[in-house]
Amino acid sequence: MHEYSLFLSLLKTIEEYLKPYEKPKISKVILSIGIYSGVDLEYLDEVIRNFKVGTLLEEAEIIFEREPLRVQCFQCGKIGEPTIQSASCPFCGSFDTKIIGGFDFILRTLEIEDEEGSPN
Numbered sequence: 001m002h003e004y005s006l007f008l009s010l011l012k013t014i015e016e017y018l019k020p021y022e023k024p025k026i027s028k029v030i031l032s033i034g035i036y037s038g039v040d041l042e043y044l045d046e047v048i049r050n051f052k053v054g055t056l057l058e059e060a061e062i063i064f065e066r067e068p069l070r071v072q073c074f075q076c077g078k079i080g081e082p083t084i085q086s087a088s089c090p091f092c093g094s095f096d097t098k099i100i101g102g103f104d105f106i107l108r109t110l111e112i113e114d115e116e117g118s119p120n
């Protein structure tokens with residue numbers, strides 16, 4: 001259950017992050033999920049819906065953002081999003097590229113309604 005362990009590590013990350021807050025209420029979470037990250041979005045959504053009850057994410061709006069494949073080209077220096085399943089530069093066609101996006105699972109945004117005031 002890859003998606004379930006992702007969910008658990010996401011929760012752990014969020015709990016760590018919210019430690020300084022008294023009673024944090026998360027209003028929105030944006031997750032950036034690379035198209036080649038191997039994450040099944042439908043399944044992840046199902047996992048979150050089933051397991052968020054009683055967690056910090058219970059009332060949060062959770063948004064998935066698909067991160068496209070992105071490459072940085074060493075020939076022309078541009079950053080592009082190849083449209084086909086190839087790591088060649090979409091601007092000059094060079095294969096002298098480095099993949100810089102599309103494989104990650106990132107907690108992009110965490111919005112908190114802190115009813116108890118700031119941690120200070």
Ligand SMILES: [Zn+2]
Nearest residue numbers: 073076089092
């Ligand atoms: Zn190029």
